[in-house]
Amino acid sequence: MSGDITTSRDADQTRQNILEVALKEFSEYGLAGARVDRIAKGTRTTKGMIYYHFGDKDGLYKAVLEEIYPKLRNSEEKLDKSNLNPIEELEKIIDFTFDYHKNNENFVRMVMIENINNGKTLRNTDIDTVLSQNILMELNSILKRGQDLGVFKRSITPIDLHLLYTSFCFYRVSNHHTVSTVLGMNMLSSSNSTRHKNLVKNMIITYLSSPEQ
Amino acid sequence: MSGDITTSRDADQTRQNILEVALKEFSEYGLAGARVDRIAKGTRTTKGMIYYHFGDKDGLYKAVLEEIYPKLRNSEEKLDKSNLNPIEELEKIIDFTFDYHKNNENFVRMVMIENINNGKTLRNTDIDTVLSQNILMELNSILKRGQDLGVFKRSITPIDLHLLYTSFCFYRVSNHHTVSTVLGMNMLSSSNSTRHKNLVKNMIITYLSSPEQ
DNA sequence: TTTCATACTAACCAGGTAGTCAGTTAAGTT
DNA sequence: AACTTAACTGACTACCTGGTTAGTATGAAA
Incomplete structure (x- = not known):
């Protein structure tokens, strides 16, 4: 048996x-x-x-919360970025982030809930299971290569870049109920999803590619 | 008495x-x-x-929730936008949105909570107390004037524009606990706030001003 | 096959929580 | 001054909920 x-x-x-x-x-x-x-x-x-x-209940909650970040990071690291130029690689990362949030509302909701909880539980979690070092290093490399090649003209930190695209990918899922009501639309319809995905990528790449000031 | x-x-x-x-x-x-x-x-x-x-408890919750959107809209409408060109007016709106979220964490948290609640309560609320018609009409006018003047070269809906800047303003407050932990920073420090505020404005204006494709 | 720790069950409990209600008080109204 | 009604109080309750515990089953080791 x-x-x-x-x-x-x-x-x-x-x-x-x-x-x-x-x-x-x-x-x-x-x-x-x-x-x-x-x-x-x-x-x-x-x-x-x-x-x-x-x-206890908090212990179970902590165990659940501690699983979600490594899961995200594992998928992230499975991306094949060989032979891509900086723009293509960044687009691939944004595509992934967009889709991951869209397809894992559970993840998004757990993060919201933990923020309502003032991040108390995550703060008491082993730092390594949670820190996003790899993705930041990758963004750093992308930015550097892009600047060296002259295609990126903006100086921006990897963290700020990460925030710019993640905030949009997160928000459209986390807030889809209220936004759909307040703006009178269906945020997660497939036509909106397709357009939004292109929109973030486009906006970020345009920003990075345009001359400073 | x-x-x-x-x-x-x-x-x-x-x-x-x-x-x-x-x-x-x-x-x-x-x-x-x-x-x-x-x-x-x-x-x-x-x-x-x-x-x-x-x-009952839900009735009280509903009453609280119904107060927060009109409050936001009232402040929004107090902005003086006379004699501003489209870029200045849009910057003023983004500035306001950024500051409002930063200074009203209660508002941000109520919206998060209502989304965790699947937007059930807001959906049963009188549509007029909640819909953001004014701001959308204003964004529409800004975009039209900007395009007529030739300073805005992108075609984008007012709703998408609204999403682009609001998502960032919202996210950096709503998720500041987890993001600060995961990215190893203090999201709401004054230096980050100052930089972020310029960053969104810059990115949006750059995007709108740059030629399509 | 006896021993023993780990894995597990089902019944139980104390305190917390939303909600109620009988009765009281204040402020008009006639 | 008597009457009426809206505003209000404080004690009460039924039930829910997190957590406990005494006892049981399983399987591996010796």
């Missing part, structure tokens, strides 16, 4: 099962709105196991 | 007092995390009055 997909007595599988259900619950209802009983009901195991494996 | 600032038996004053305290509570803890008892304690009145005036 040990090859069974729902083997009992497999702590890792149990933990993983709980984490999956908890991600859905937390991202749907927030930290305060999430219900441990509802999570327990959604799993193959019982409430006691949540407390056995994760200590 | 009727001129007294804390006159008892003034329903409007009581409602206002409750709303002020509730805004703080909801924006700090979210809808699910807010506590009616804690709100009641913070007011000059009692919990019964909250239910008397607002029906």
Whole structure:
């Protein structure tokens, strides 16, 4: 029976099962709105196991939160950027960021929720599981190469560049409910998505390529 | 006694007092995390009055939410834009939006919370108290004048333009906790604020001014 | 096959939380 | 001054919710 997909007595599988259900619950209802009983009901195991494996509700929340950043970074690093010039590489990164936010509303919502929580949990997390060093180094290399080639004429920090495109990719997902109501549109319609994706890329590349002042 | 600032038996004053305290509570803890008892304690009145005036917790939340958009729109409309060319006028609007978000974290958090709530409450609100018609019409006029003068070379909808600058202004406040941790910086430091404000304006104006394709 | 730690269950509990309600007070109205 | 109604109070309650615990099953080691 040990090859069974729902083997009992497999702590890792149990933990993983709980984490999956908890991600859905937390991202749907927030930290305060999430219900441990509802999570327990959604799993193959019982409430006691949540407390056995994760200590308390906050511990479970922390475990869920700590999973989402490495997941993003792993996908990010899978991108193949060989033989690309700086503009193409930057476009590829923005494309990826745009799609990742669009396709992972759970991620976006968890980040929102953690900010409502004043970032308390993330601040108490091991810095390495969270810091975005790789992407910043890559942006730095892109900017440097672009400047050396003369195609980028602006001086900007990798962090600011990161903020410029991420803010748009994040906002259109995080705020799609209120924005769709307030501006009278459907933010996430496929036509809007297509146009928006081109718009950010275009705006950023145009900005970087245009002469200072 | 009727001129007294804390006159008892003034329903409007009581409602206002409750709303002020509730805004703080909801924006700090979210809808699910807010506590009616804690709100009641913070007011000059009692919990019964909250239910008397607002029906239930959701009714109070709705009343708080319905106040924040008109407040924003009122400030927006106070801007003096006489004798400005399209670029100056757009810069003034972006400046205002940037500052409003920076100075009203409560507003930003309420919008986040309502999105975590899937926009349910806002959707059931009278459309006129929420729709941003004026600002869109103004952006439309700016774009048209800019194109007629030949200083704006891009064709873009007012809504997309609005999204481009608002997303950045919103995100740097809404996500400052996690971003500061993940990127290892202090997002809201005054030096970052100054630079960011110039950055959005610059990027948007550069984009609009540069030739299509 | 006995031992033992880990994994697990189901019933339980204390405190918290939204919401209620019977009764009181203040401010007009006639 | 009696009457009426809106504004208000404080004590109460039913239920929800996070967390506990006593006890059980499993599988690997010896």
